[in-house]
Amino acid sequence: KAGVTQTPRYLIKTRGQQVTLSCSPISGHRSVSWYQQTPGQGLQFLFEYFSETQRNKGNFPGRFSGRQFSNSRSEMNVSTLELGDSALYLCASAAFPSGTGDTQYFGPGTRLTVL
């Protein structure tokens, strides 16, 4: 079974631009969670989607948004990019929503650099 895939793997943008990242979960998984990873803050939760509905949202500004499609693929969007948005963005999929004790499996991440 193929793992979680994320595209693109690397991205360079300039301040003020917007960016869309994509995540394809493991086949059959309906839960997708997004995390931001930086050296200073570690892994921070952005949001979780299950069956096209946002279940949880982390403490990030409204510039960060996401959505999930009927095939469980998910996208996250960051508008008006800031230098501090430079990070590794990780997507994780699970068969069931968080809190059910189901394991989340991570993709390789998208490395976003904002200049």
Added chain:
Amino acid sequence: GESVGLHLPTLSVQEGDNSIINCAYSNSASDYFIWYKQESGKGPQFIIDIRSNMDKRQGQRVTVLLNKTVKHLSLQIAATQPGDSAVYFCAENSGYSTLTFGKGTMLLVSP
């Protein structure tokens, strides 16, 4: 490779040694715990999990111990190999909450 964390606690061991990585969690209501391994330039990889109704769980060369009294989790790696060099994260989960990750520990294995 890309750094996944600066100023991480670091554990340095020799190949063949047993490694013990510790993690303190904060939420006494957490009932599910996971250890992940993250190599440079990659996403976290699931290693082993344990539920709160257990004290110990064993996998291949790995053992996780859970002490709910002091809210402590440990990962033991037997016969550590150079390929085990990575950052290790513990994560906790409870109820409808999302996974909360610890800061991570870097394991360096010398041949």
